[in-house]
Amino acid sequence: MNDVMTEETVEAKIETSTPEKYKLHAKNVDVFYGDFQAIKNISMNVKPNSITAFIGPSGCGKSTFIRLFNRMNDYVDDFKMDGKIKIDDTNIYGKKTQVEELRKEVGMVFQKPNPFPKSIFENVAYGLQIQGIKDKKILTQRVEKALKQADLWNEVKDNLNKSALALSGGQQQRLCIARTLAVEPSILLMDEPTSALDPISTAKIEELIHHLKEHYTIIIVTHNMQQASRISDYTAFFYMGELIEFDKTRKIFTNPEKKQTENYITGRFG
Amino acid sequence: MNNIRKNKIKDQAFKALGMLFTFFGISILVILIYNIVRVGFTRINWDFLTGLPSRKPEEAGIYTAIIGTLDLMLLTVIFAIPIGVGAGIYLEEYSKKSKLSSLLEINISNLAGVPSIIYGLLGLGIFVRYFNFGGSILSGSLTLSLLILPIIIVATREAIKAVPPSLKEASFALGASKWQTIRNVVLPSSFGGIITGIILSLSRAIGETAPLIVVGAMAYVPFVPHSLFDTFSVLPIQIFNWTTRPQQGFAVAASAAIIILLLITFIMNGIAVYFRNRWQKKLQ
Numbered sequence: 001m002n003d004v005m006t007e008e009t010v011e012a013k014i015e016t017s018t019p020e021k022y023k024l025h026a027k028n029v030d031v032f033y034g035d036f037q038a039i040k041n042i043s044m045n046v047k048p049n050s051i052t053a054f055i056g057p058s059g060c061g062k063s064t065f066i067r068l069f070n071r072m073n074d075y076v077d078d079f080k081m082d083g084k085i086k087i088d089d090t091n092i093y094g095k096k097t098q099v100e101e102l103r104k105e106v107g108m109v110f111q112k113p114n115p116f117p118k119s120i121f122e123n124v125a126y127g128l129q130i131q132g133i134k135d136k137k138i139l140t141q142r143v144e145k146a147l148k149q150a151d152l153w154n155e156v157k158d159n160l161n162k163s164a165l166a167l168s169g170g171q172q173q174r175l176c177i178a179r180t181l182a183v184e185p186s187i188l189l190m191d192e193p194t195s196a197l198d199p200i201s202t203a204k205i206e207e208l209i210h211h212l213k214e215h216y217t218i219i220i221v222t223h224n225m226q227q228a229s230r231i232s233d234y235t236a237f238f239y240m241g242e243l244i245e246f247d248k249t250r251k252i253f254t255n256p257e258k259k260q261t262e263n264y265i266t267g268r269f270g
Numbered sequence: 271m272n273n274i275r276k277n278k279i280k281d282q283a284f285k286a287l288g289m290l291f292t293f294f295g296i297s298i299l300v301i302l303i304y305n306i307v308r309v310g311f312t313r314i315n316w317d318f319l320t321g322l323p324s325r326k327p328e329e330a331g332i333y334t335a336i337i338g339t340l341d342l343m344l345l346t347v348i349f350a351i352p353i354g355v356g357a358g359i360y361l362e363e364y365s366k367k368s369k370l371s372s373l374l375e376i377n378i379s380n381l382a383g384v385p386s387i388i389y390g391l392l393g394l395g396i397f398v399r400y401f402n403f404g405g406s407i408l409s410g411s412l413t414l415s416l417l418i419l420p421i422i423i424v425a426t427r428e429a430i431k432a433v434p435p436s437l438k439e440a441s442f443a444l445g446a447s448k449w450q451t452i453r454n455v456v457l458p459s460s461f462g463g464i465i466t467g468i469i470l471s472l473s474r475a476i477g478e479t480a481p482l483i484v485v486g487a488m489a490y491v492p493f494v495p496h497s498l499f500d501t502f503s504v505l506p507i508q509i510f511n512w513t514t515r516p517q518q519g520f521a522v523a524a525s526a527a528i529i530i531l532l533l534i535t536f537i538m539n540g541i542a543v544y545f546r547n548r549w550q551k552k553l554q
Contacts, residue, residue, distance in 0.1 A: 070443060077367060100445045108443040114436040116455060127444035130454065176440070183444055 023048040023187065023217040024069060029083035031064055031241075033076065038064045040241040041083075046234070051213055053228035053249065054221045056238035057264070062221050065238065066189050069219070070106040071099050087187065104131070107180035111192040113172035115164035115179075120156050123164045123175055127183035142182050150178035151208050170201025177208065188212065190220040194227065206231050225265055229253045237261045303532070310525025318526060323490050323508070327519025332527050335508040337494040338407070338487075339476060339534070342504055345411030346418065346475055351468060354419050358426025358464075363452055382420035389417045390481030398485055405486020408498040413485050414478060418471035425467020429460035462549025469542035473535050479506040505531045 024046035031039035039061050046052050054062040073079045085092050092102050115123050124143040147153040152174040164175055173193060194202040209231055222228050228235055229249060236246040245261045256262045321331015365371045393413030403409040433456050441451040482504060489511035491503040505527055512524035
């Protein structure tokens with residue numbers, strides 16, 4: 001399904017000899033859906049424990065690109081990828097890659113809160129249970145820890161057996177974050193995690209993301225310029241499948257190199 | 271102004287027409303049931319339910335037919351559910367979209383519309399003759415299984431299709447394999463729909479007469495089946511047989527048997543509705 005390059009070993013050597021360590025590394029990535037090219041030759045390096053924001057108008061490829069890192073595009077018909085994506089120096093599109101293992105390492109939070117129609121506890125325990133963890137004590141511990149990390153524990157600790165669907169939208173989204181954290185990934189992909197939420201819930205989640213940076217490498221897709229400038233260290237601007245500019249957030253928002261970036265940020269198009 | 275009034279009149283007219291058609295459909299059903307109940311209701315008693323078939327209309331009972339029907343349904347369920355649900359899951363979740371799969375898809379839907387007597391002939395050829403199961407309850411239930419398989423497959427697929435893709439994505443994103451996702455997310459969410467499809471398909475199977483006659487079900491069976499290879503009778507065949515007799519008493523008995531058959535069907539549909547509502551509630 002995916003065309004994968006083969007000079008893996010050569011690449012790895014070059015990579016380890018560079019002084020700077022990257023958590024994520026994409027090189028010359030092209031993505032096609034049938035005849036349509038959604039990503040055009042994008043290369044990008046992401047440092048550990050940083051927050052990177054992907055911005056750009058709808059259909060610019062940012063969602064497609066973020067979904068490459070946990071291989072969620074694999075389910076799309078006619079999906080084809082060229083180039084290389086590495087996490088911790090491991091090619092994740094290699095023949096030996098276990099997609100399930102990869103996704104334990106790379107968690108994802110989606111645009112619309114999508115809790116399972118199960119209890120709050122079951123939602124958070126899901127990722128652990130599918131790994132075969134049955135010990136009730138361990139599960140309880142990890143669920144509590146994840147809910148605390150997601151800043152939801154105090155609101156739900158007395159109702160862990162209540163249906164997750166009874167929670168508010170903002171709570172549901174934090175539950176989805178807790179569910180992802182419970183698996184203990186090192187990378188967190190967030191695809192417009194606050195676009196369906198009200199400002200107060202959004203503020204809560206932004207604060208949460210800020211705290212999570214300590215332990216996770218975070219990539220967040222957002223349509224909200226203020227959000228990108230508030231929470232991210234780096235910002236990548238995508239347009240028509242191309243990576244137009246990728247730099248420190250402060251630089252992008254105060255003194256962008258490219259005219260297109262400036263136009264988008266100032267709201268002149270998109 | 272004029273236009274709005276015109277539209278309002280059209281709206282009212284369509285509403286009235288719709289009501290008329292609805293009442294038409296319902297009134298036919300009501301008349302039918304009323305007639306049957308009027309003729310047959312007094313005939314229903316314990317002796318009728320536990321009696322064996324007889325030449326004398328006032329002594330005839332439907333015990334063997336009821337047990338035959340229930341046994342036949344049970345066997346049909348055992349054969350048809352795993353195959354039908356399994357095929358539905360495979361087609362919806364595993365098979366790649368290709369020319370072959372869309373060809374399969376169309377043909378399965380077509381199979382659901384094949385006249386049941388054709389299935390009877392198929393059963394006669396394969397189960398009765400080739401496998402030499404004879405006119406047994408095994409042949410009958412296998413034939414009915416074939417008959418309802420397409421319905422179950424289509425219902426399963428529809429139910430699985432209705433599961434929000436976002437839930438599947440969530441499961442995959444947490445590191446679940448395909449089977450884990452199906453087992454823990456897809457099936458629980460589509461359970462209500464699948465059960466509804468199964469029970470509705472059984473409601474169809476329970477009324478089938480033609481394929482069972484072809485396969486060799488008997489109208490007169492003085493004992494209940496004890497093994498898979500015993501001959502059997504079912505309610506629709508009993509009813510069919512009685513309605514062909516000249517004695518008025520058998521017409522009464524047939525009406526009574528129809529009431530019982532309807533009752534079983536309604537109960538099964540009731541269970542389907544119950545499950546569907548329960549699962550819809552749980553999903554919200």
